[in-house]
Amino acid sequence: MPATVEVECENGDCELDMFEVHYTYDVPDEHGVDDLVCPYCDRDDTLAEIEL
Numbered sequence: 001m002p003a004t005v006e007v008e009c010e011n012g013d014c015e016l017d018m019f020e021v022h023y024t025y026d027v028p029d030e031h032g033v034d035d036l037v038c039p040y041c042d043r044d045d046t047l048a049e050i051e052l
């Protein structure tokens, strides 16, 4: 199965709770949550992967 990652935004002023990222099989190994930006507040330093 392609990876699915749940991400939360830790910016206290951001109204986004969490979102889910669905990757294809072609996602490079070096890609991580640090490469994403929050779709709500647009910051790239507040995202954290949720460990289930």
Ligand SMILES: [Zn+2]
Residues within 6 Å of the ligand: 009, 010, 011, 014, 015, 016, 038, 039, 040, 041, 042, 043, 046
């Ligand atoms: Zn945010």
